[in-house]
Amino acid sequence: METDDAGNQLRFQLELEFVQCLTNPNHLNFPAQRGYFKDKAFVNYLKCLLCQVSKVPRCLRMLELLQYEHFGKELVNVQCAKFIDEQQILHWQHYSAKRVRLQQALAEQQQRNDTWGK
Numbered sequence: 001m002e003t004d005d006a007g008n009q010l011r012f013q014l015e016l017e018f019v020q021c022l023t024n025p026n027h028l029n030f031p032a033q034r035g036y037f038k039d040k041a042f043v044n045y046l047k048c049l050l051c052q053v054s055k056v057p058r059c060l061r062m063l064e065l066l067q068y069e070h071f072g073k074e075l076v077n078v079q080c081a082k083f084i085d086e087q088q089i090l091h092w093q094h095y096s097a098k099r100v101r102l103q104q105a106l107a108e109q110q111q112r113n114d115t116w117g118k
Contacts, residue, residue, distance in 0.1 A: 019049055022066070023058040025084035028075045037072025058088070 021027045036042045043066065050063040065071045074080045 015049060015052070019059045019063070022062040023088070025062075025075065025081040025088070028062070028066075029078055029081035032072055032075030032081075037066060037069070037075065043067065043069075043072070 031037065031042075046063055046066050050060065050067070
């Protein structure tokens with residue numbers, strides 16, 4: 001029984017690492033060029049992963065997109081993978097800047113509340 005638990009733990013870790021790699025479109029370019037996304041069994045495996053993983057939003061989005069045959073075909077193109085990578089970076093930069101602005105606004109609001117409370 002302990003062997004089964006250890007095997008399940010190892011499989012979970014390997015699948016989680018694989019799913020995390022799916023956030024990198026440059027990594028996706030490699031299997032796309034080798035035709036993995038044309039293989040229905042592989043796409044079904046990705047679908048199973050999609051059902052199992054819920055804590056890594058970017059990975060989930062990539063798993064969802066990989067369900068579309070057209071997306072898998074486009075990943076063969078290095079420029080497509082690079083474009084997706086750039087879009088992810090832009091999204092992250094926008095999110096980071098927005099988060100800083102929200103934190104500043106909350107700090108200012110807290111300071112005003114503290115001032116009014118005195």
